[in-house]
Amino acid sequence: MKHWTLLWLALEMAVRHPVRFWATVGCLVAVFTPLLVGMAILEGVRAESIASVDEGPDLLVTGYEYGRNGSVAEALVERCRRLPDVSRARGRIVGRTFLSDRLLTVVGLGRSDGLPVPPEGEAWVGAALAADLKIVAGSYLSLADQGELTLRVGRVLSPRAGLASSRLVMLSLKDAQKLYETPGRVFDLQIWVRPGEDRHARRLLQVAYDLRTTGHPLRIQTKKLVGEYVDRGLSIKGGTFQALYLVALGVLVPALLVTSGFGLSTRRWEIGLMKALGFSVVDVIEMAAVETAAMSVLSTCLSFLLAWCWVRLLEGALVAQLFIAGLEQGSVSEIPARFAPEPVLIVLALAAILLSAGLVYTSYRSATARPVEALR
């Protein structure tokens, strides 16, 4: 009962100074909303990348020339396909080219059973790119690099196909070879190994060994390795974001201390009065803790709501670009974002720590002073 009455009094006292209260909450929200947006997008991009790696091949094979990735003879694809443990194999050409001043990614896909591939003379275009260039199925598209091509747009990929494909042009392998003038070569080789739990790893090794004995200089990466590269790249981006963030926080914390410190003399006087009327130090601290908790929870909830709107309605403007290369405003229908509980808890803890420093501590100082001094 005692704690209830103190709790209510603490809340009443807090809302008695609406300017102080909302200035502090507003400051916290301004600090935490971008953090939550960044963390949500980072998590979303990570989840999407992991999903696309999971759907990807078990082995990714590239040529190896002078210490760098090089092309591979297309004939190797056929050889791979005949290996006993391989279920599927296909060659790819991945490149970039400009189209009306826009840099886009071109992927030429070799035929392989069970995987959709554009037929020769046809291009499949990512949703964002199609919207950008005002392309619909049936339009014609001219690409030029080493060679030149005019293709009919067979399909516009669904916007839900994910961020990775939204700015792609997919071609048949033959057309891509014409575009880059690399007849008979592919840039990489995707290999799927026959599934079968315990024998999977052994089969992978066997395939890798068989490939090495072909005499071509090859670089072989497993799915796990590719996943780790993706993850590592994202971690570095996340780390950069958090570092940037710490700098911002370093600037904003003094601002926060100013707002929560503003009205400090009133608070000191109020505490002096309560002490004079017989509140104990513990009572005063308890009230400050309630106020801290209320403001932390409120500012965390508001930050979360605003972050959600920022991601869903503003497509993570300003923050998303940090994580997603080549992203332009409005280029995708949905930014990959995932609101995990951890960042929210971190924000809550940060708010509580910051406010405790500004509020519980100063209340403690006032409460331990003699009432006449605090009342002065």
Add this chain to the structure above:
Amino acid sequence: MTVDGTDRTAAAGGEGASGPAPCVLEARGVGKVYHPASSRVVVALDRVSQRFEAGGLHVIWGPSGCGKTTLLSLLGGLDMPTTGEVLVDGTPLDRLSEPELSLFRRRRVGFLFQNSNLLAGVPLWANVSLSMVPDGISSASRRAAAGARLAELGLEDLGDRTPEELSGGEVHRAALARALVRDPDILLADEPTSQIDEANAAGVMAVLDRLARAGKVVVVASHDRFVREAARWVTELKSTRRAIGG
């Protein structure tokens, strides 16, 4: 600096203290020095010794700046003396732990501040019953207790108003209601009549006198002749400044 405790109505006194063992408040050689060991040193109070008992009004009398507020704060445990000690029923206040001292202030002392000190923007009933919050008393009971006190002082309709919506005299009476809400053994009133008109002042003094006769220790600090008239005991403080200068 010197203290002159006189019982002006000794012949008429003695009828008040009834009921359980009455409370006794005592100052023993109590002194207060601000900023000691600096060039700004102020001797606010110099070695006051006085017993304060129930049965009639104690008035602490003296000119402005002689240390009346300082002495009341020390008696109410709102401050600690530099020298000497304050005893309640024989127990020195500086021997009490922080929670015990808080409890003493909450349950046994009512303090009427020289400048009222009500919380702005808070309804009168909540102001009056503020000291009941740490005891976990429900808001309904607090409202009832505050209402009863406010009614006794003629403020029965004003419980939901905030101090800003009151006249100076009403604020003053509300502050008195707050001091009385826990039915304390000790009432310390600092200049209770200085800011209000004669009719209000007479009303307030009547309340204080009634309490003193009902067995409470009532100590009033004042430089008002009218208050001095009502006193049973007078403790006269001389200005310490003049004493040091002369």
